[in-house]
Amino acid sequence: MINILLFAQMQEEVGKEKIAVEMEKTTVKELKEYLQMHYKLTQLNESMVAVNEAYALENDEVKTGDTVAIIPPVSGG
Amino acid sequence: MINILLFAQMQEEVGKEKIAVEMEKTTVKELKEYLQMHYKLTQLNESMVAVNEAYALENDEVKTGDTVAIIPPVSGG
Amino acid sequence: MTDKLFEIVEEPILLEDMIKKVKRREAGAITTFIGTVREFTKGKRTVFLQYQAYKPMAEKMLAQIGKEIEEKWQDTCVAITHRVGRLEITEAAVVIAVSSPHRKAAYEANEYAIERIKQIVPIWKKEKWEDGDEWIGDQLERIEYPTGQPNIKE
Amino acid sequence: MTDKLFEIVEEPILLEDMIKKVKRREAGAITTFIGTVREFTKGKRTVFLQYQAYKPMAEKMLAQIGKEIEEKWQDTCVAITHRVGRLEITEAAVVIAVSSPHRKAAYEANEYAIERIKQIVPIWKKEKWEDGDEWIGDQLERIEYPTGQPNIKE
Numbered sequence: 210m211i212n213i214l215l216f217a218q219m220q221e222e223v224g225k226e227k228i229a230v231e232m233e234k235t236t237v238k239e240l241k242e243y244l245q246m247h248y249k250l251t252q253l254n255e256s257m258v259a260v261n262e263a264y265a266l267e268n269d270e271v272k273t274g275d276t277v278a279i280i281p282p283v284s285g286g
Numbered sequence: 287m288i289n290i291l292l293f294a295q296m297q298e299e300v301g302k303e304k305i306a307v308e309m310e311k312t313t314v315k316e317l318k319e320y321l322q323m324h325y326k327l328t329q330l331n332e333s334m335v336a337v338n339e340a341y342a343l344e345n346d347e348v349k350t351g352d353t354v355a356i357i358p359p360v361s362g363g
Numbered sequence: 364m365t366d367k368l369f370e371i372v373e374e375p376i377l378l379e380d381m382i383k384k385v386k387r388r389e390a391g392a393i394t395t396f397i398g399t400v401r402e403f404t405k406g407k408r409t410v411f412l413q414y415q416a417y418k419p420m421a422e423k424m425l426a427q428i429g430k431e432i433e434e435k436w437q438d439t440c441v442a443i444t445h446r447v448g449r450l451e452i453t454e455a456a457v458v459i460a461v462s463s464p465h466r467k468a469a470y471e472a473n474e475y476a477i478e479r480i481k482q483i484v485p486i487w488k489k490e491k492w493e494d495g496d497e498w499i500g501d502q503l504e505r506i507e508y509p510t511g512q513p514n515i516k517e
Numbered sequence: 518m519t520d521k522l523f524e525i526v527e528e529p530i531l532l533e534d535m536i537k538k539v540k541r542r543e544a545g546a547i548t549t550f551i552g553t554v555r556e557f558t559k560g561k562r563t564v565f566l567q568y569q570a571y572k573p574m575a576e577k578m579l580a581q582i583g584k585e586i587e588e589k590w591q592d593t594c595v596a597i598t599h600r601v602g603r604l605e606i607t608e609a610a611v612v613i614a615v616s617s618p619h620r621k622a623a624y625e626a627n628e629y630a631i632e633r634i635k636q637i638v639p640i641w642k643k644e645k646w647e648d649g650d651e652w653i654g655d656q657l658e659r660i661e662y663p664t665g666q667p668n669i670k671e
Contacts, residue, residue, distance in 0.1 A: 216415055217487035218498040252500065259485070262420040278417055278485070282500035285414070285421075285445055285486025286398050286457050286477055293569055294641035295652040329654065336639070339574040355571055355639070359654035362568070362575075362599055362640025363552050363611050363631055378532050382551070388606050391555035394548065394627075397536070401545035401618060452542050464555060470628050473548075477620060 211240070211271055214278040219250045238267040240277060252281040288317070288348055291355040296327050315344040317354060329358040368442045369425035371418045371486075376444050381460040384442035390462035392469040396477055398457040400450050410491045414447040414456060417485040421445065424484040428476055432461070435475070436468040443476060445486055456488075522596045523579035525572045525640075530598050535614040538596035544616035546623040550631055552611040554604050564645045568601040568610060571639035575599065578638040582630055586615070589629070590622040597630060599640055610642075 213228040220226055230243065237258045245253055257280040258265050264280075271277055290305040297303055307320065314335045322330055334357040335342050341357075348354055368384055378395065385393060400412050429441040445457045459476045463469040480486075489498045522538055532549065539547060554566050583595040599611045613630045617623040634640075643652045 214417065216417060216485070217489070218500075220415075221498075255500070259417070259420055262417075262423055264483075278420065280417070280485050281487065281498075283481065283483070283485055284488045284499040285416070285484050286480045291571065293571060293639070294643070295654075297569075298652075332654070336571070336574055339571075339577055341637075355574065357571070357639050358641065358652075360635065360637070360639055361642045361653040362570070362638050363635045378536060378549075382532060386553070386607055388556040390553055390607070391558075393551040393553060395532075395551075396620065396623075397547040397549075398620070399540070399544055399547060399616075402542040404545075453540055453544070462553075466550065466552070466628075466631060469550075470624060474620075474624050 210273055211235070212276045213240075213244065214276060215250075216279070217281055219252055219256075219279060219281060222250060223248055232271075232273065234270065234272045236267070237265050237269050237271060237277075240271055241267075244279070250279070253279065256281045287350055288312070289353045290317075290321065291353060292327075293356070294358055296329055296333075296356060296358060299327060300325055309348075309350065311347065311349045313344070314342050314346050314348060314354075317348055318344075321356070327356070330356065333358045367422075369422050369429055370444045371416045371421050371425075372444055372446050373448045374446070376446055376455050376458045378455075378458060381442055381444060381458045385440045385460045385462035387440060387462055389438065389464055390440070391464050392466035393460060393462045394466075394469040394473040395461075396457075396459040396473050397455045398477070400452050400454050400456060402452045404490075407492055409452065410493060411452070412450045412456070413489040413491065413496075414445075414450060415487050415489070416445065416447045418447075421485050425480070428479045428483070431479065432472045432475060436463065436472045439463045439468055439472045441472065441476065443480070445480070445484070447486070521576075523576050523583055524598045525570045525575050525579075526598055526600050527602045528600070530600055530609050530612045532609075532612060535596055535598060535612045539594045539614045539616035541594060541616055543592065543618055544594070545618050546620035547614060547616045548620075548623040548627040549615075550611075550613040550627050551609045552631070554606050554608050554610060556606045558644075561646055563606065564647060565606070566604045566610070567643040567645065567650075568599075568604060569641050569643070570599065570601045572601075575639050579634070582633045582637070585633065586626045586629060590617065590626045593617045593622055593626045595626065595630060597634070599634070599638070601640070 211230045259278040288307045336355040425443045461473045579597045596614045615627045
């Protein structure tokens with residue numbers, strides 16, 4: 210199982226802070242495609258992905274037990 | 287009478303914060319020459335002069351009642 | 364406050380505490396930056412702001428910025444605290460404190476920190492206006508990612 | 518402290534007070550610069566510093582710097598306090614606070630203020646070392662007056 214964390218607007222769109230996805234092993238890219246199909250996430254394309262609290266690239270591997278965060282454009286400061 | 291204010295090293299050299307000079311009317315330049323003759327002021331040449339709390343130029347007039355400050359290179363901050 | 368140099372908090376940030384974190388006998392200059400909640404942005408009145416952070420990662424990213432700074436400007440010491448939750452007008456959202464033997468580095472490193480915060484730290488703000496609200500992203504803030512992604516490694 | 522934006526004081530400077538002086542609903546950024554007493558300068562150990570000011574003129578010159586800043590950077594608000602008397606290592610000799618709607622101006626104006634203080638404000642420091650003391654002038658601080666005089670009018 211892979212835990213997906215949502216923030217800001219996408220958290221409100223889905224109505225949850227966290228989604229659990231039943232997958233053993235995938236990539237960042239495939240995971241984004243999966244989310245795109247199953248949820249209405251307006252900012253997914255412009256979002257970064259962090260795996261276990263570190264920014265990840267499209268082809269990075271994601272496996273069961275990982276925590277994946279969808280990071281829309283940040284606006285801190 | 288013209289009041290001369292001294293600061294920092296020159297104040298210590300003269301041993302006073304203030305000198306009264308009996309003059310009716312002069313210029314910054316002449317006043318500096320007068321001080322040069324009567325007091326041992328090591329930093330006079332590299333000092334600015336302020337008349338009544340505003341920086342003055344060599345040819346500016348100084349008259350009785352004015353307060354003249356000898357401003358050696360500043361080191362605030 | 365705690366002794367942590369890089370921190371996400373929910374309470375008001377105390378400036379004197381931030382100074383204490385970076386004060387050192389070898390410092391001749393301390394700069395601070397306080398990002399405050401402004402009432403008007405592009406003519407529109409903000410009622411309050413709501414900040415949200417991915418806290419553990421945000422603290423890691425703040426620490427990374429601190430590390431980048433210490434590599435770029437020798438002998439600097441950095442502390443950054445970002446507040447989350449509801450913030451009223453004039454309240455501090457972020458405070459950056461930098462100490463350094465000389466002032467030039469203290470200014471430069473401080474400005475570098477806020478630029479990097481706006482690029483890589485997972486924190487988001489929601490503007491509450493009189494007629495609605497919206498989560499703010501780079502489209503509105505005009506932060507541009509030339510590669511389509513934040514510059515993760517500086 | 519008082520409400521004065523430009524002030525020479527003998528007591529410790531409180532940072533929170535300085536912030537209060539420039540805090541405004543239209544500000545999104547406040548920068549502060551704190552000039553602290555550093556223990557070592559060019560390898561020599563300072564025991565303490567003694568600052569002296571030509572107080573009325575120094576306050577006027579600080580106010581002039583504030584005026585210059587408000588002309589150069591629109592919508593900024595500046596407060597500067599310089600302390601005189603004996604100052605120990607790590608104590609603040611000067612605090613500059615600048616608020617502005619946007620951060621760039623707050624950084625630039627703040628740095629401008631400290632550069633100008635070192636040029637035109639009649640304040641002097643005497644360094645007390647373990648083996649003596651000396652009033653510091655531009656020779657040691659390497660502030661150069663290209664015309665042989667400070668640039669009175671910027």
